[in-house]
Amino acid sequence: MNIGIVCYPTFGGSGVVATELGMALADKGHKVHFITYSQPFRLNTFNENLFYHEVSVNDYPLFDYQPYESVLASKIVDVAIYEKLDILHVHYAIPHASVAYLAQQILISRGIKLPYITTLHGTDITLVGQDPAFEPVIFFSLNNSNAITSVSESLKNDTLNTFKINKAIQVIPNFIKIEEYEKIQFRCHRKQFANDDEKTLIHISNFRKVKRVEDVLRVFDIVRKQVPCKLILVGDGPERPAIDRLCRELDTCNGIISVGKIANPKEVLSIADLFILPSETESFGLSALEAMASKVPVISTNTGGIPELNMHGKTGYLSAVGDFQDMAKNCIQLLSNEASLAQFKKQAFERAKAFDIQQILPKYEQLYENLI
Numbered sequence: 469m470n471i472g473i474v475c476y477p478t479f480g481g482s483g484v485v486a487t488e489l490g491m492a493l494a495d496k497g498h499k500v501h502f503i504t505y506s507q508p509f510r511l512n513t514f515n516e517n518l519f520y521h522e523v524s525v526n527d528y529p530l531f532d533y534q535p536y537e538s539v540l541a542s543k544i545v546d547v548a549i550y551e552k553l554d555i556l557h558v559h560y561a562i563p564h565a566s567v568a569y570l571a572q573q574i575l576i577s578r579g580i581k582l583p584y585i586t587t588l589h590g591t592d593i594t595l596v597g598q599d600p601a602f603e604p605v606i607f608f609s610l611n612n613s614n615a616i617t618s619v620s621e622s623l624k625n626d627t628l629n630t631f632k633i634n635k636a637i638q639v640i641p642n643f644i645k646i647e648e649y650e651k652i653q654f655r656c657h658r659k660q661f662a663n664d665d666e667k668t669l670i671h672i673s674n675f676r677k678v679k680r681v682e683d684v685l686r687v688f689d690i691v692r693k694q695v696p697c698k699l700i701l702v703g704d705g706p707e708r709p710a711i712d713r714l715c716r717e718l719d720t721c722n723g724i725i726s727v728g729k730i731a732n733p734k735e736v737l738s739i740a741d742l743f744i745l746p747s748e749t750e751s752f753g754l755s756a757l758e759a760m761a762s763k764v765p766v767i768s769t770n771t772g773g774i775p776e777l778n779m780h781g782k783t784g785y786l787s788a789v790g791d792f793q794d795m796a797k798n799c800i801q802l803l804s805n806e807a808s809l810a811q812f813k814k815q816a817f818e819r820a821k822a823f824d825i826q827q828i829l830p831k832y833e834q835l836y837e838n839l840i
Contacts (some may be wrong), residue, residue, distance in 0.1 A: 469498045469836055470552055472544065472582075474568065475559040477508040481754040482589035485619070485642050486559040487511050489832065492645070492825050494518045496833075501547055505536070509731050521547050537563050537570075544571035548582050555836050556584040561593065562602060565609035583614035583839040588637075590619070590751025590772070591678070593627050607631050614839050617832075620773025623751040638835065641776075642752045643828040646821055649734060649761040658739040661725055667697040667803045670740040670764070672733055672755045673747075675705025680769075682707070682714050683746035683792040687767070689718045690796035695803045700740065701726045702733055737762035741809065742799055748789055750774050760784075761820035765802060765812040767795050777823075783816040 471493060475486035487510040490500040494517035501519045502508060511520065523543045525534045540563075547553060548571070556571070558564035568584040575582050586609070593606075610616055610627075616637045618624040624637045662668050669688055673679040681701075688699040701711075701724060715721045730736060733755075737743070743759035745768035750756075752773040756766045760777075766784035768774050780786045785798035802809050 469493075469833075469840065470501070470554045471498055471836065472501045472503055472547055472551075472553045472556040473559070474503050474540070474544065474556065474564050475508065477504045477506045477511075481642065481752065482560045482587075483508055484510055484754060485589070486557075486587075488643070488645070488825070489557075489829070491515065491518065492829050493832075496829070499551075501551055501553065503540070503543055503547055505540075512731070519551070537567050540564075541567045541570045541574065544568070545574050548575055548580065549578070553582060554840050556582055557587065557832075557836075558584060559587045560589050561586055561606055561610065563605075565613060566605050569609050569612050585615045585617060585835065585839070586610060586613040587617045587640075588619070588623055588627055588751075590623055590749070593623060593630060593751075603631070607633060611635050615835055617835070619752040620776050622773040622776065626751075626772075638831075640828060640831045640835075641823055642754045642757060643823050643825045644757055644761045644820060646761055646824040646826075649817075649820075661700060661739060662698040663696070665696055667695055667741045668700060668739060669697055669742050669744055669799065670700045670702065670737065670759070671744045672702040672737075672758075673705070673745075675703050675707045675711070677707055678748045679705075679707070680746045680748055680790070681711050683790065683795070684744045685711065685714050685718060685720060685724075686792040687744055687746070687796045687799060688723070689720050690793065691799045691803070692720070692723055694800050697723070697741075697803070699724045700736060702728075702730050702736060704729055733758060734762060737764055740764045741803060742767055743784075744795070744799075745769065745774070746787075746789070746792065746795060747771065747774075753777055757820060757823055760816040761823075763813040763817045765809070765816050767798050767802075769795075777819075779815075779819060783812065783819045 476483045487508040494500045494515045503521045505523045558568045565586040617640045671684045743764045743766045750772045766778045769789045770786035778784045787794040
């Protein structure tokens with residue numbers, strides 16, 4: 469098949485999933501064309517079946533806001549015609565679903581049929597999508613998608629409840645390549661981050677308010693008083709100043725290692741004992757899945773799609789949003805019992821296997837073939 473993929477190329481779950489999906493499809497012999505404004509950060513491999521088409525928006529002084537959607541639609545039309553696309557897969561509804569519909573209609577006027585799939589990833593529905601200004605466009609473009617997929621049952625239900633669309637939504641969860649976690653080559657070592665008698669906690673996110681990174685620091689502050697440990701923060705974002713202030717207020721800065729944005733966190737996850745995910749909402753929790761694939765139990769909230777992934781009392785523990793004291797209690801309970809921690813690590817890895825790309829990829833391929 470000849471597949472077009474539209475996604476955001478920046479750090480974030482939707483871009484990661486779209487890129488990994490495209491690379492897996494290319495490995496199976498499909499031709500995959502990424503159409504976006506910059507090269508996706510995970511698209512760092514050579515494959516004769518992978519192509520990148522950059523969307524360039526000229527800076528016209530007439531516009532306060534450059535018409536990215538129009539340029540993107542034109543680029544999709546161009547790639548569809550000259551690369552003979554069979555199908556278009558757009559990730560994140562805003563604005564990609566409406567852009568895909570516009571491109572589809574332009575192509576119909578030229579006698580070309582190009583079905584498109586919209587994959588919902590979370591904040592396009594639960595956060596940005598809640599803005600009434602977007603509602604008519606999202607409602608229309610989703611209802612006119614040839615197929616809709618969601619990364620979790622929770623997100624599917626949120627979408628149906630919010631927009632009352634009359635289109636079926638197929639749940640195809642996020643995924644990882646489990647073999648990559650079994651073959652990690654270590655360039656960094658645990659001793660660079662923590663002493664032999666210390667445990668390591670880790671949090672990975674884009675440091676937005678919805679991630680509640682301050683709760684991570686509060687959990688760490690409680691845990692460190694009972695269990696010697698260090699906290700590794702991976703990522704960056706708008707909440708960084710607030711995190712720095714709280715770190716100084718709690719006097720925990722000496723125990724926190726901030727490593728910034730990392731394109732591929734497998735290696736740093738491999739030295740962690742627990743992963744902390746206190747998000748206010750998560751449609752799936754891709755970072756938690758990556759942790760579990762690294763044999764790291766997850767201490768998380770019980771919101772959104774997380775309970776579909778993290779099994780309470782088996783792969784980690786679930787707490788109510790904002791209850792950092794319960795999360796800290798669960799951390800201490802696991803870290804204080806080596807046998808229990810080892811069992812949770814094993815169970816987390818076994819759970820992650822259910823989300824291996826080899827289990828998920830055929831679902832997308834079947835969907836493409838049905839629409840084509």
